[in-house]
Amino acid sequence: MTPATSMMLFRSDLRITDNPALFDAVQKRIPLICLFVWDPSTSALEQPGKASRWWLYQSLRQFSSRLQTVGNNLVVKIGRLSEVVPEMIQHYHVTHVSWNFSYEPNARNEENLLRKWITQHGAQVACFNGNLLVDPQLMYNQKGTPYTIFTPFWNRLQKTLPGSFSIRRLNQLPSAPPPIQNQNPSTFLKALAAFDHYAGYHDYWKPGEEGAQASLKKFLPHHVFTYRSDRDRPDMNHTARLSPHLHFGEISPAFVWKTLDRIAKKTSSRGKTNILAFRRQLAWREFATHLLFHHPNLPSIPLKTEYKDFPWQSRATLLQAWQTRQTGYPIIDAGMRELLKTGWMHNRIRMVAASFLTKHLLLDWREGAKWFWETLVDADMANNTLGWQWAAGCGADAAPFFRIFNPMLQGKKFDPEGSYVRRWVPELSRLDQSYIHQPWEAPQSMLKKANVVLGKTYPFPIVHHRQAREKALARFQQFKSTPTIIRNAL
């Protein structure tokens, strides 16, 4: 009879350090199968976009060789989790399965089905929270309901978190059962090679656990101490750039938090304030995931349900202009260009671009979310949904609808010299900084000197800022003053 085997099911936790489920699986001290399942049948909404599939493929390759250095092999299978895993369990006589919870709705359903199957078939299951600072089921407000406002959530989180997490490291894993040991790992990965559509991301990213640690190390010694103000500056490169690493679980938020503890001990109060500002961002990620956990429909239905009937426009040409960086507003086009080229966009510009899509263009926030989902290497259902609903004014703790970003002012404030625009919209690179965020207002002579021909080398604005703003406000007013009953009858 085959000897008993344990299984570690990797989900969004492609790391060895501080991986509670893996630590648990290793404790069994029996042969260990490390499995990753790619489920192409998952609902369209949860199917990763192009950019994140690129990342996933790279990350799995890295992880595969990393597992080999600690004495195991990564097995990659394609199919439904609740079908593939039972087959493996029976085939290899698996007696114990561990994984870290997912929080996306479809992934959760699959995990629940699987868990039921395993217990029914007499094997053990152990699930852990490995991807959040606090399990969503352990954080409720005084009324006993989930938080929907960030600030109280944040206050509570700071009080709840223990001063230190215990970070578990592993140097050696039990080996895989012989039939797996003897297979070439690349045969497992070959199935995923279709995702390897190189798009130039390699210049900007190093997927995998090692890359994640490197990003953190680069950020911590200095940029964290100016984070509070610099984080809003797209022209600087002072953010941590951890988002894709965190999304795929190449580094755990607990590890980051704990590392910050160490640094915070030896710094001034100003340093501590900056560290707190960074932690606050981790808390937004946490908040988003908790919300999605409690509201699985969130990607399609706004948290402020009254907005579900808001009359968004459907204008393909406007959407396309936004997607292809042809809005005529340099700060937005720069952001959209950064997104296409690197698979990432600075958060401040994400907000400006999202505000522009939902308010200036009056397009459905779900259209914007869909595009980000496809093009971001850090595309994360919870974060993406929260961000877009926030911008559209229909989400948790959202900006009120009438809060409309002025692209010129945002540019002036956060890209004062225009170097971000110059970097990503080279057509404008020779334009004086006084007009770089509003080229249509520049005198002819200056445009000529900068080699800019509006409407030719760079588009005119697709909408007039003031008019678009007023139109959005009017539409919102009208929406608010029309009773639901009448809206439904229309």
Next chain:
DNA sequence: TGAAATGTTGGGGCG
């Protein structure tokens, strides 16, 4: 994790 409109204040120029 706004912006614009509107209101208030205070200093300086100037008759």
Next chain:
DNA sequence: ACGCCCCAACATTTC
């Protein structure tokens, strides 16, 4: 010396 206006700077309100 005084009142008046201008306007920048700041505060408040409104969308």
